[in-house]
Amino acid sequence: MKYRDVVKKSIVAFMEGRMPEQTAALKEEGLKYTPEYFDELEEEILGEKAVDKKEDDDEES
Amino acid sequence: MRNLKPRFDAPIPGENFTSDVKNYPWHRSPDIVDFDEAVEYVVEQVSKPSAITTITSLMEGGANLTSIVSMLNMVNVSNGKYAVDTSLLISGPVARFLQIVAKKDGIDVKVGNENERQIITLEHLKALSGLSAGEDTEAEDIVSQPDMGRVRDDSMPQGGLMGVSEENRSETASATQQQSMLGYSELDDEEGDA
Numbered sequence: 001m002k003y004r005d006v007v008k009k010s011i012v013a014f015m016e017g018r019m020p021e022q023t024a025a026l027k028e029e030g031l032k033y034t035p036e037y038f039d040e041l042e043e044e045i046l047g048e049k050a051v052d053k054k055e056d057d058d059e060e061s
Numbered sequence: 062m063r064n065l066k067p068r069f070d071a072p073i074p075g076e077n078f079t080s081d082v083k084n085y086p087w088h089r090s091p092d093i094v095d096f097d098e099a100v101e102y103v104v105e106q107v108s109k110p111s112a113i114t115t116i117t118s119l120m121e122g123g124a125n126l127t128s129i130v131s132m133l134n135m136v137n138v139s140n141g142k143y144a145v146d147t148s149l150l151i152s153g154p155v156a157r158f159l160q161i162v163a164k165k166d167g168i169d170v171k172v173g174n175e176n177e178r179q180i181i182t183l184e185h186l187k188a189l190s191g192l193s194a195g196e197d198t199e200a201e202d203i204v205s206q207p208d209m210g211r212v213r214d215d216s217m218p219q220g221g222l223m224g225v226s227e228e229n230r231s232e233t234a235s236a237t238q239q240q241s242m243l244g245y246s247e248l249d250d251e252e253g254d255a
Contacts, residue, residue, distance in 0.1 A: 003145075004131050006149055007127055007130055007134065007148075008127040008172065010153050011126060011127060011152050013153060014153020015156070015157065020096070023096050032097045033100045033101075033154040035157070038154065038158065041158075041161060042161045042164070045161055046164060046165060
């Protein structure tokens with residue numbers, strides 16, 4: 001298996017919601033950058049964008 | 062035939078044990094060992110205006126997330142920022158962040174195709190350089206012209222390599238001019254005859 005293939009496997013696992021358990025167990029407070037964190041970030045970024053676009057449309061009309 | 066000459070510039074057995082193994086950044090302890098710190102570092106790195114422009118262009122050109130994340134990891138591991146193991150752990154979060162950036166810019170980016178290796182084609186390069194399909198038709202028209210790249214037959218010299226071409230044949234000096242160039246004059250000819 002090549003490095004590229006392992007990277008892809010890691011990406012797919014994260015996208016499916018899996019996290020490195022042993023790494024997470026090292027920290028009492030847990031890991032910050034979890035799939036849930038990025039879901040919230042996506043909502044925040046793309047949600048803001050949608051609101052901005054709506055405001056622009058209102059100004060034009 | 063195989064060259065059997067001995068190579069005296071080759072390393073001697075065990076020479077690797079005599080060299081300093083901390084010559085390269087990846088031979089030393091990495092700067093970042095924490096998962097969250099490493100993710101933060103890469104996210105900050107790719108969020109810089111120059112970096113995000115390049116990465117967005119790559120994604121528009123058809124590069125998938127695996128290729129981009131592998132490239133970022135290679136750079137950071139070779140600079141000693143984090144270890145290879147950490148690079149594999151943070152690949153997921155970094156790819157997810159890039160996916161959000163792509164969605165924000167309206168780019169459809171894929172994780173990567175299992176069976177297909179990403180090959181940089183002319184289309185990729187055109188996309189990266191901002192050329193659309195219609196902009197380079199002028200260049201293609203010029204190349205497709207029948208005379209393009211062909212030497213006109215009438216311009217080819219007759220009479221071998223040193224022959225005079227038809228274009229230059231009229232510029233050849235007359236017999237009198239050639240005589241004067243050689244230092245002879247009509248008077249000399251007359252004296253010679255006498």
